[in-house]
Amino acid sequence: MMKNLIGVGFKGIVYPVNPFTQSIQGIMAYPSIKKIPWQVDLAVIATPAHIVPQIVEECGESGVVGIIILSSGFRETGPAGRKLEEEILRIKDKYGMRIIGPNCLGVMRPSIKLNATFAKKMAKPGRIAFISQSGALCASVLDWASQANVGFSNIVSVGSMLDVDFADLIDYFGIDPETRSIVLFIEAIKDARKFISAARRFASTKPIIVIKAGKSPEGGRAVASHTGAIAGEDRIYDAAFRRAGIVRVEEITDLFNCSEILSMQRAPKGSRLIIVTNAGGPGVIATDYLISKGGRLADLSAETTSALNRILPSYWSRSNPIDIGEDATVERFKEVLEICFKEPAADGFLVIYTPIGAAEPIETAEALIDASRETEKPILTCWLGGEDVEEARELLCRNGIPTYSTPEQAISTFMYMYQYSRNLRLLYETPEELPVDTPINRDVLEGIIRNAAREEREVLTEPESKRFLEAYGIPTVKAHIAKTVDEALRIASRIGYPVTLKILSPQITHKSECGGVALNLNTDLEVERAFKEIIKNVKGRFPSAIINGVTVQRMIQTNGYELIIGSKRDPHFGSVIILGAGGVNVELYNDVAVEFPPLNQTLAKRMIEQTRIYRFLRGYRGRKPVNLKLLEEILVRFSQLIIDFPQIKEADINPLIIDEEKALALDARIIIDRESVFKKIQPYKHLIIKPYPKRYVSKWRMKDGREVLLRPIKPEDEPLIRKLFETFSEETMRFRFFQIIREISHETLARYCNIDYDREMTIVAEIREGGERRIIGMVRLVVEPDLERGEIAIVIGDPWQNLGLGTKMLDYIIDIGRDMNLKMIFGEILAENTRMIHLCYKRGFRIEKLDEETYIATIKLK
Numbered sequence: 001m002m003k004n005l006i007g008v009g010f011k012g013i014v015y016p017v018n019p020f021t022q023s024i025q026g027i028m029a030y031p032s033i034k035k036i037p038w039q040v041d042l043a044v045i046a047t048p049a050h051i052v053p054q055i056v057e058e059c060g061e062s063g064v065v066g067i068i069i070l071s072s073g074f075r076e077t078g079p080a081g082r083k084l085e086e087e088i089l090r091i092k093d094k095y096g097m098r099i100i101g102p103n104c105l106g107v108m109r110p111s112i113k114l115n116a117t118f119a120k121k122m123a124k125p126g127r128i129a130f131i132s133q134s135g136a137l138c139a140s141v142l143d144w145a146s147q148a149n150v151g152f153s154n155i156v157s158v159g160s161m162l163d164v165d166f167a168d169l170i171d172y173f174g175i176d177p178e179t180r181s182i183v184l185f186i187e188a189i190k191d192a193r194k195f196i197s198a199a200r201r202f203a204s205t206k207p208i209i210v211i212k213a214g215k216s217p218e219g220g221r222a223v224a225s226h227t228g229a230i231a232g233e234d235r236i237y238d239a240a241f242r243r244a245g246i247v248r249v250e251e252i253t254d255l256f257n258c259s260e261i262l263s264m265q266r267a268p269k270g271s272r273l274i275i276v277t278n279a280g281g282p283g284v285i286a287t288d289y290l291i292s293k294g295g296r297l298a299d300l301s302a303e304t305t306s307a308l309n310r311i312l313p314s315y316w317s318r319s320n321p322i323d324i325g326e327d328a329t330v331e332r333f334k335e336v337l338e339i340c341f342k343e344p345a346a347d348g349f350l351v352i353y354t355p356i357g358a359a360e361p362i363e364t365a366e367a368l369i370d371a372s373r374e375t376e377k378p379i380l381t382c383w384l385g386g387e388d389v390e391e392a393r394e395l396l397c398r399n400g401i402p403t404y405s406t407p408e409q410a411i412s413t414f415m416y417m418y419q420y421s422r423n424l425r426l427l428y429e430t431p432e433e434l435p436v437d438t439p440i441n442r443d444v445l446e447g448i449i450r451n452a453a454r455e456e457r458e459v460l461t462e463p464e465s466k467r468f469l470e471a472y473g474i475p476t477v478k479a480h481i482a483k484t485v486d487e488a489l490r491i492a493s494r495i496g497y498p499v500t501l502k503i504l505s506p507q508i509t510h511k512s513e514c515g516g517v518a519l520n521l522n523t524d525l526e527v528e529r530a531f532k533e534i535i536k537n538v539k540g541r542f543p544s545a546i547i548n549g550v551t552v553q554r555m556i557q558t559n560g561y562e563l564i565i566g567s568k569r570d571p572h573f574g575s576v577i578i579l580g581a582g583g584v585n586v587e588l589y590n591d592v593a594v595e596f597p598p599l600n601q602t603l604a605k606r607m608i609e610q611t612r613i614y615r616f617l618r619g620y621r622g623r624k625p626v627n628l629k630l631l632e633e634i635l636v637r638f639s640q641l642i643i644d645f646p647q648i649k650e651a652d653i654n655p656l657i658i659d660e661e662k663a664l665a666l667d668a669r670i671i672i673d674r675e676s677v678f679k680k681i682q683p684y685k686h687l688i689i690k691p692y693p694k695r696y697v698s699k700w701r702m703k704d705g706r707e708v709l710l711r712p713i714k715p716e717d718e719p720l721i722r723k724l725f726e727t728f729s730e731e732t733m734r735f736r737f738f739q740i741i742r743e744i745s746h747e748t749l750a751r752y753c754n755i756d757y758d759r760e761m762t763i764v765a766e767i768r769e770g771g772e773r774r775i776i777g778m779v780r781l782v783v784e785p786d787l788e789r790g791e792i793a794i795v796i797g798d799p800w801q802n803l804g805l806g807t808k809m810l811d812y813i814i815d816i817g818r819d820m821n822l823k824m825i826f827g828e829i830l831a832e833n834t835r836m837i838h839l840c841y842k843r844g845f846r847i848e849k850l851d852e853e854t855y856i857a858t859i860k861l862k
Contacts, residue, residue, distance in 0.1 A: 042066045049073030053087040060095030069101035104657040105135030105158025126151020126182035129173040134185045143231045167198035171785035180263035184210040188563040193688040203245030206263035210341035239594040247420045258416040264400045265378045268347040269419035272298035275321035276353035278328045283321035286407035293415045298346040302398035307339045326357045336369035341375040348378040361392035382408045402620040428750035430718040431602035438473045453677040465668035472637045476665040483549035491552040498555035507545040514541040566652045574686045581613040582655040598691040599639035604632040634860035646686040649673040690757040702803040714763040715754040720775040733834045748796030776800040779809040792827045826858040
């Protein structure tokens with residue numbers, strides 16, 4: 001450890017601390033950190049675990065704010081180790097320190113030659129930040145990276161993450177100018193909500209690539225719902241990474257291949273690839289691998305094909321992949337590439353070179369570099385061979401064109417790039433407004449839950465569960481309770497044949513498996529027989545079960561598809577939503593998409609598209625497509641139900657029958673967390689993504705008497721925000737954005753509208769003009785990663801200025817800042833924006849000059 005700190009060129013001063021010796025490696029040692037006469041920035045602790053708390057206390061007393069604990073022997077050893085961790089956390093909070101570790105390899109910052117690890121190698125400087133839970137993997141990656149010539153801005157081994165975790169480091173490297181991409185090796189996420197929030201903030205500006213260890217599922221265990229059985233941990237991690245805009249890869253080489261190219265080239269807009277090769281075999285291999293990974297070969301346009309016909313031999317493939325022949329010269333390579341780079345149908349290009357013909361490897365690489373200036377689409381290369389092509393590979397890499405040793409590696413990287421761009425597109429796709437705002441009688445539904453808890457039941461009955469669905473506007477088939485044969489007959493006669501009978505018992509959750517369901521009953525005699533048979537079957541299988549009779553409902557005869565919509569509470573990620581092929585064989589189908597509430601129309605649509613049954617739902621072999629818009633609406637409504645009731649532990653709608661017109665929930669099951677029913681629950685603690693904060697919605701009147709709705713922004717507002725921008729004069733634009741924006745892109749608008757309510761808050765002012773909604777102003781609060789400070793910015797459309805709206809919105813955002821427990825908010829103001837400076841001064845802001853053109857206004861919040 002000491003050798004690494006002093007032996008690789010670090011310019012800072014290192015003070016060894018050891019009470020048992022006067023010097024270490026020739027450097028004077030101090031008996032305690034308190035004896036060092038200078039201020040220490042960072043303490044690296046490598047001592048037995050039992051004395052670490054004492055050393056941390058001494059660091060706090062000495063004013064040290066950063067600590068790395070390399071030592072092991074904490075929670076992994078049992079209760080005694082956990083007590084040591086608790087004591088360290090207490091001391092940390094007392095002095096306001098930050099701690100990396102314990103049980104970690106340490107930290108490297110190659111640009112300043114800081115090696116605070118016990119690894120044997122020092123990383124090369126680069127643009128990748130590598131964060132790993134595994135110290136052993138860090139050491140292995142260092143060895144691999146040395147051979148692969150991969151450099152790093154930082155390497156951090158986080159260990160047990162007692163304090164600093166992945167989210168803290170994403171926040172740090174997200175604004176670190178030396179870092180272009182962030183690479184993570186994850187075993188488990190400690191605080192999922194914090195992690196997702198940090199990743200969503202930076203994924204669009206710095207690619208985040210992850211390997212998640214432990215993909216194999218846990219051993220089977222009894223679960224009370226179908227959802228619990230099919231929504232496994234790895235699927236949930238996949239959904240979390242996708243929602244945050246993170247790319248998940250399979251292998252270490254993919255991790256760094258992907259991070260390097262995403263920091264050098266633009267991500268492709270689609271998965272259509274053109275492959276150019278001078279050997280047929282590698283082209284076929286690349287094509288097969290591309291198709292197996294879900295990619296597509298780009299179709300060549302007539303113009304491209306005609307141009308290639310003029311320069312290629314008559315025997316060329318005339319299709320993609322483009323085999324230009326083993327006798328291809330450098331000039332032929334260059335001409336083909338120049339033509340292909342103009343193909344509008346292509347999203348990217350793979351050039352495969354084999355050293356078999358007239359084209360020399362270095363000259364071919366130079367030709368590719370020249371031609372590449374004609375396109376902004378990603379270019380990947382595969383220079384097959386060993387020493388003969390090594391210099392050409394290095395030349396390509398120096399010019400920002402990545403090269404790979406096999407076609408498969410290149411294809412994998414291209415598809416991961418596409419995955420990244422697709423995830424970001426999903427993050428910022430503008431959803432449609434859905435008519436899902438249904439008034440809910442919460443008291444009635446809360447009463448059902450409390451009643452079940454008093455009866456020591458976790459599973460709500462089918463009629464109780466359907467009450468929840470009906471309240472949220474999800475259509476159901478009404479289930480009528482019959483305790484006797486006579487009651488069943490009366491109900492069947494009233495609702496009309498054919499009917500279905502199902503067992504009603506708090507102990508029976510999977511009714512079909514115990515003979516508790518009878519379908520398509522057409523006569524009184526069939527109902528009587530079925531009633532008796534169901535009771536007999538259940539008593540035979542579960543003698544101790546409490547039987548409350550059966551439910552009777554209309555038999556739905558439709559040509560629709562059976563789906564399952566469900567939810568379960570994950571111990572790390574909270575409530576998740578699932579959708580897939582349903583019915584009695586749901587576990588066998590294993591067709592499921594996983595998402596997190598809250599859902600909007602776009603997220604619901606993408607969720608449907610992820611399922612294998614989607615190809616049938618959109619119309620298959622002459623069958624009409626189902627009502628997909630209705631399915632999107634049901635998913636959004638179900639998501640709101642899960643948001644509103646944190647007492648729900650698991651829920652199933654299985655099956656939901658859907659056809660081209662309507663949808664019906666035939667069966668439903670809700671399982672509650674009895675322990676939470678009578679406790680005060682922190683709002684949205686069961687969610688990793690904060691839903692729309694309705695409590696910030698209020699009404700107010702401007703000076704001219706017009707009513708204004710003040711409310712948080714939402715993704716669906718993008719068209720209204722675009723119209724607001726059209727009302728800005730050049731002066732208003734410059735005062736708000738410090739520049740004139742002639743044209744604003746969808747991506748920019750989407751980032752304004754699609755926000756993380758944990759870290760940002762934008763309040764818009766909405767009025768109605770001519771029967772249409774219109775946004776006339778907005779105020780934005782962006783919280784710093786420390787969650788203590790926030791930056792504000794406000795703008796009002798020119799037609800609505802001088803009506804008191806700016807003052808009201810400033811006061812409103814200050815109150816929200818207090819509600820978010822911020823200590824201070826600030827904003828930068830152009831010196832010529834005297835009205836804003838005056839307004840802030842009146843509201844108690846401290847005004848300070850930053851430079852000749854800019855002031856900063858700050859206010860402390862109590």
